[in-house]
Amino acid sequence: MSLTDRRLLVTGVASPESIAYAVAERALDDGAHVTLTAPPRDLDRCRDLAHTLPGDVAVVCADLTSTEDLDALQRRLRADGGPLHGAVHAVAYAPAEALDGPFVEAGQAGVELAFRTSAWSLAGLARAVAPLFPAGGGSLVGMTFHSDGAWATYNWMGVCKSALEATNRYLARDLGTVGARANLVAAGPLHTRAAGGIPGFDALLDAWERQAPLRWDATDPGPVADATLFLLDDASRAITGEVLHVDAGFHAMAGAVRSA
Template sequence: MGILEGKRILVAGVTMDSSIGFATAKVAQEQGATVLISNFGRALGITRRIAKRLPVEPPVLELDVTDPEHLAGLEAQVREHVDGLDGVVHSIAYGNPETLLGGRFLDGPWDDVAQAVQVSAYSLKSLATATRPLLDRGSSIVGLTFDATVAWPAYDWMGVAKAGLESCSRYLARDLGPDGIRVNLVSAGPLKTLAAKAIPGFERLEQTWEDRAPLGWDNADQDPTARAVVALLSDFFPATTGEIVHVDGGFHAMGA
């Protein structure tokens, strides 16, 4: 019996089979969960195709977390397949790589910054409130971040957006805690995902991890991160909320 046996999990933001969201959906299914995944727009067709590569093909929901109509209709969409949720995974982030990343911090235009903050940080709150009627005591919301306590090469305004995400998770933990809903984040090291490929100069971060992570770091292996997400979705962390769990080979704990 797996640690998510009988649980119903929504993984929001699954595009490619190289994504953390896809890996999380796979591990969650292997651990006994009924999984739903989501995407929107032109990427929705890709998500429907790669869904067939999971152990069990899950329902694919259309969800743009910046669209109030999509958020308002999410509960009904979910209830077409399951009668509630035990866990929600926020695997969503976007920042225009042409204006916000790769050393463009001082020139980033507000419209693009606002979009990055809404998609990458505010959407955690949007997704939490949209799914709140589906969640009971003991439920878990887990998001994905990239350590926002320091400034990284090339990451620029996405670093600011992730800092907003991390703060948002703590306030959600405060406000949803009385309902018995946990909110945590997993901070992964650099992984070769679609999002990473869009960041000019991201290879500099990858090299840094190779040099300094005491456990080593495989930037092509999403499984350790997915396992951490699934662990936080399970009942094995009943009193943990507002936390950021690092899955980075120990890099975050090392000095120069």
């Protein structure tokens, strides 16, 4: 597996603990050319993090919920020259009211913001990058979380993740007509900046401790990043519409396999 000289776009690099940062770092180590995007609120932080990555990393300001920003991102990537071989969608957000408390009490505006940021933006990114994919190729990879059941918290973000997975299937359908792929990686819980906004995050860690047959390290995004690189590489050229679980086997178990 090699990403040497591949051009990749990675969104969502906002902290060194993030999955997106680990993906960018490993891709650069493997010889890829990487461009990062960040919304205005995270732009300075992303630029600082870019300086800690190996190699020359470009940073583009882009809010993935804005069609204007996505159009500008496409123009910038096109101006850089050459095809774009892959893009990583690692963006999600929901206000606190959409994550915890009575499910039906969340305000409409908060739910709409969560959906637009966490699900619609995958389709928006696809619209921006797909025309830049090489003929008969290209890979879009997004991040999701176990969405087959209702958690004690997570609420509307759980709904958004289900919508994200449906979005991925439809993108796989349409991108397949030009030979491009769309897949998701379903990661176990990780200590990222996003996790800090999830009420009851420790309860998720406890669930993984009891139910995952393999031991799960919530401080190590490396396994998720490695799976993402596989989906960006030609080694996964016949895989699309997939949700690849990198969660120590949690999703496959019907119940606890050990005591906490």
